[in-house]
Amino acid sequence: MSILETRNVHKVYRSDGVAVHALRGVELALQSGEFVAVMGPSGCGKSTLLHLLAGLDSPTEGEVVLDGHRLNDLNESRRAILRRRTVGFVFQAYNLIPNLTVADNVDLPGLLAGRPPAEVARRREELLEALGLADKGRAFPHQLSGGQQQRVAIARALINAPTVLLADEPTGNLDSRSGNEVLALLRRFNADGQTILLVTHDPKVASFAQRIIFMRDGRFVSEMEMAGGGDPTRVIAKLVEVEQ
Amino acid sequence: MLKFAILGMLAQAPAYGYEIKRAFEAMLGHTWPVNIGQIYSTLARLERDGLVTCEEVSQELLPNRKVCTITEAGRAALVEWLQQPAAPSARLRVDFYLKLLLAYRSHAVDLTSLIWQQRQTLLQALADLTPLLTAQDESLRLLAEGLQLHLEADLRWLDRCEEVFGASPESDAEA
Ligand SMILES: Nc1ncnc2c1ncn2[C@@H]1O[C@H](COP(=O)(O)OP(=O)(O)OP(=O)(O)O)[C@@H](O)[C@H]1O
Ligand SMILES: [Mg+2]
Numbered sequence: 278m279s280i281l282e283t284r285n286v287h288k289v290y291r292s293d294g295v296a297v298h299a300l301r302g303v304e305l306a307l308q309s310g311e312f313v314a315v316m317g318p319s320g321c322g323k324s325t326l327l328h329l330l331a332g333l334d335s336p337t338e339g340e341v342v343l344d345g346h347r348l349n350d351l352n353e354s355r356r357a358i359l360r361r362r363t364v365g366f367v368f369q370a371y372n373l374i375p376n377l378t379v380a381d382n383v384d385l386p387g388l389l390a391g392r393p394p395a396e397v398a399r400r401r402e403e404l405l406e407a408l409g410l411a412d413k414g415r416a417f418p419h420q421l422s423g424g425q426q427q428r429v430a431i432a433r434a435l436i437n438a439p440t441v442l443l444a445d446e447p448t449g450n451l452d453s454r455s456g457n458e459v460l461a462l463l464r465r466f467n468a469d470g471q472t473i474l475l476v477t478h479d480p481k482v483a484s485f486a487q488r489i490i491f492m493r494d495g496r497f498v499s500e501m502e503m504a505g506g507g508d509p510t511r512v513i514a515k516l517v518e519v520e521q
Numbered sequence: 522m523l524k525f526a527i528l529g530m531l532a533q534a535p536a537y538g539y540e541i542k543r544a545f546e547a548m549l550g551h552t553w554p555v556n557i558g559q560i561y562s563t564l565a566r567l568e569r570d571g572l573v574t575c576e577e578v579s580q581e582l583l584p585n586r587k588v589c590t591i592t593e594a595g596r597a598a599l600v601e602w603l604q605q606p607a608a609p610s611a612r613l614r615v616d617f618y619l620k621l622l623l624a625y626r627s628h629a630v631d632l633t634s635l636i637w638q639q640r641q642t643l644l645q646a647l648a649d650l651t652p653l654l655t656a657q658d659e660s661l662r663l664l665a666e667g668l669q670l671h672l673e674a675d676l677r678w679l680d681r682c683e684e685v686f687g688a689s690p691e692s693d694a695e696a
Contacts, residue, residue: 318680453666457654464651480676481669484647501641503648509656512649513552516668 279342280440280472281307281330286339288325288495299325300336301495307441307474312467314483315476317492323476326492327445330474331364332356344440361390365434367444367475371426373418379405379429380414387436397436404432408462424455431462435471442466444475448482460485523555523563528599531573531591538564538587550661564589572598625686636683640676647672 288300299322307313315323328334329341332348341348344363348356373382380401387397405411408428418426427447434442447463448456464485467473475482483489484503491499530541538560546554564587567573572595575587591599617639624630650672653665 453670457651457666457669461651461655479673480644480647481673484644485651489644499637501644504645505648507649509649509653510550510552512646513550513653513661513664513668514554516646516650516672517553517664 279306280309280344281305281474282342283326283330283336284340284342286326286329286336286341288322288329288334289337290325299495300329302339303495303497305330305490305497307472309440309472310467310470311488312464312473312486313475313488313490314486315474315490315492315497316478316480316483317476318478321492322495323478323492324445327366327443327474327476331366331443332360361386361437363440365437365439365442367427367430367434367442367447369446369449371418371423371430371450373426373429373433375418377417378414379410379416379418379421382418382429383432383436386433390437392437400436400438401432404435407465408432422455423450424452424459427451427455427459428462431459431466435466441472441474444473446477446479446482447475448477448479453481456482523559524567525599525602527560527563527567528572528591528595528602531589532596532599535588535590537578537589541589548660550656550658550664552661552664567595571595621682621686632686636679636686640679643672643676643679647676 283303283305286300286303286305287298290297290299303322303326305326315326317323325334329336330343332341332343332351335349343359346359348359351359373379374385377385380398383401383404384394384397387400388394401414402411405414408431410425410428410432413421413425413429418429421429427450431442431447434444442463444463448459451459460482463473463475467487473486475486477483487503487505489501489503490497491501526545527541530536530544536544538557541564542555542557542560564573564575568575568589571592573589573591575589577585578588579585621632621635624632624635647669650665650669653661654669656662656665
């Protein structure tokens with residue numbers, strides 16, 4: 278079942294009489310349970326697309342259908358309610374609230390969505406555990422490393438068990454090791470059923486997805502399905518050059 | 522290189538052929554099997570050159586085996602090898618680059634699809650590596666990270682090829 282769709286989506290930004298055509302007819306169909314990466318160079322429209330998908334901004338033309346709801350048909354407050362229930366968002370820059378503890382940061386969207394505090398706390402404990410942050414609940418964001426902060430941001434995005442997790446360069450500020458760890462965690466959540474769409478310019482990041490969609494100049498131009506399940510040792514043997 | 526790998530194994534402790542094979546393969550996460558014949562022939566050469574000494578040890582109910590020990594000369598050869606920087610391995614896919622240039626000049630095939638196919642091949646290789654990037658085994662993980670970074674460089678260079686050769690993505694829209 279398609280849980281997130283766009284139909285001929287265009288976005289034109291206008292400022293000071295200059296028009297920037299950021300999206301030029303995007304057609305996306307995201308199926309439940311998928312892990313998709315949209316990959317393209319800087320400025321091709323990835324963040325713009327993600328904001329439209331989350332209902333944070335509206336297309337100039339075309340429509341976004343989120344969990345069966347046409348976003349164009351909803352007013353801002355109904356859209357906000359739908360968003361809270363169905364979308365988890367991870368930003369490149371973590372965007373944690375500095376004077377709240379890790380636990381409070383994670384809980385916030387759950388409480389805003391009106392869930393019972395005890396249930397929110399239980400889910401937060403589960404998520405922090407799964408993300409290797411079980412002992413960090415009382416810490417403040419500035420006491421954590423970048424990789425840890427990004428994992429907190431993921432916990433926060435998942436607190437409402439969203440229909441889809443949207444992530445914008447989720448490892449943009451991390452070194453390659455912590456980046457790999459964060460992506461492996463996303464893959465684990467996906468294996469447990471979480472639908473994920475991330476956007477990135479980085480092929481290392483995209484390679485964790487099951488499907489990669491290539492974007493150029495506001496359009497999808499190509500895509501590939503990744504073949505899974507190769508024998509890891511054979512993979513390395515194939516890539517390493519041995520000089521005898 | 523196997524020669525120095527064997528010296529390196531023997532520098533830790535004396536060992537016989539199968540032990541060397543097992544330890545060497547385990548060190549690289551079993552990614553790179555060596556055959557026992559190669560180990561024996563290399564050991565024989567090392568013994569002839571005075572870099573190791575081997576001694577028959579008898580075993581109950583089993584055939585004798587040769588336990589080898591590194592010599593002073595062997596240690597010196599190992600140290601010399603270890604101290605030499607490895608040659609830079611900034612290997613471009615020359616075969617791919619050649620194809621690209623020839624496709625560009627001969628118009629024999631579509632340049633765009635050539636680049637996209639190469640990109641997909643590299644991305645699949647990156648994807649194949651992902652399970653190893655969080656492997657428990659530190660040495661294996663480090664090896665996988667090295668390969669990941671090399672593939673990333675190849676992909677970035679491919680982006681440059683696309684820019685320079687002006688492969689237009691539109692023509693690939695139906696692919
Ligand atoms: N609020 C805005 N007002 C005007 N132009 C904008 C606005 N936001 C984005 N743009 C323009 O739209 C185009 C797409 O921007 P977008 O941020 O979606 O790109 P991106 O693919 O996310 O790039 P990056 O990889 O650098 O994050 C760019 O040309 C950008 O300058
Ligand atoms: Mg962006």
